[in-house]
Structures are given as C-alpha cells and as structure tokens.
Amino acid sequence: MATEAQEYMNGLRPGPLTREIPECMRDKYTIIQTVLDVLTFLMLAIGHVIQGIYKSIVGVPKKDLQGSIALVTGGGGGLGSLIALRLARLGCVIVLWDINERGQ
Numbered sequence: 392m393a394t395e396a397q398e399y400m401n402g403l404r405p406g407p408l409t410r411e412i413p414e415c416m417r418d419k420y421t422i423i424q425t426v427l428d429v430l431t432f433l434m435l436a437i438g439h440v441i442q443g444i445y446k447s448i449v450g451v452p453k454k455d456l457q458g459s460i461a462l463v464t465g466g467g468g469g470l471g472s473l474i475a476l477r478l479a480r481l482g483c484v485i486v487l488w489d490i491n492e493r494g495q
C-alpha cells in the first residue's frame with residue numbers, strides 16, 4: 392500500500408488529486424502540473440511587473456491622513472521623530488512613545 396510519504400519520495404506531490412490518478416497516468420500528470428505551475432508563476436510575475444510599471448508611471452492615489460491619530464514608537468529621536476514631524480505636517484494627531492522622556 393502506497394503512503395503519501397512514499398508517493399512524495401517517488402517524485403509525486405502529495406495532493407487531493409494524486410491518489411485519484413491511475414498509476415500509468417501519474418508521470419504525465421506530474422509533467423502537466425509542473426507546466427501549469429510554471430505558467431501560473433510566469434503569468435503572476437508578469438502581472439506584478441506590469442502593475443509595478445503602471446504604478447510607477449501613473450502613481451498611486453495618496454491616503455488623506457488629515458485628523459488621523461498616529462502612534463509613533465521611538466518618536467523621541469532619530470527616524471521616529473522625523474516620521475512624527477512628517478505625519479504632523481500631513482495633519483495627523485501624533486502620540487509619541489519613547490523610553491527617552493526628554494527626547495532630542
């Protein structure tokens with residue numbers, strides 16, 4: 392009796408369809424499945440590349456942060472304080488969180 396581990400060791404992916412496919416068809420199924428996987432990967436990759444190019448040319452609509460509340464951890468200095476200043480300029484209510492009470 393073939394277990395899933397044995398099927399996997401023979402080069403077959405364990406999956407819901409593997410057991411339903413006759414033994415004589417399993418090689419073909421594996422090849423077809425691999426081709427489909429590669430095609431799916433290529434289509435998704437090309438889709439993401441096209442999407443990235445489109446967004447870099449057309450741009451992405453920016454979210455309006457006016458009146459939003461922003462909690463900035465480590466906002467007493469460094470990048471946190473810069474982020475807090477940027478968010479404040481965009482109209483956010485800033486809550487600063489830092490272990491350094493004095494800040495910089």
Ligand SMILES: NC(=O)c1ccc[n+]([C@@H]2O[C@H](COP(=O)([O-])OP(=O)(O)OC[C@H]3O[C@@H](n4cnc5c(N)ncnc54)[C@H](O)[C@@H]3O)[C@@H](O)[C@H]2O)c1
Nearest residue numbers: 464465466467468469470471472488489490491492494495
């Ligand atoms: N500066 C860079 O180029 C850079 C690049 C990549 C990632 N980072 C990461 O971004 C973060 C901030 O970098 P930075 O350069 O602004 O560092 P920083 O040391 O200048 O500022 C960190 C701030 O966080 C505060 N802080 C530390 N522990 C805290 C805690 N437990 N709770 C609340 N506040 C705390 C500190 O008091 C300080 O004000 C770090 O995690 C750093 O590793 C920085």
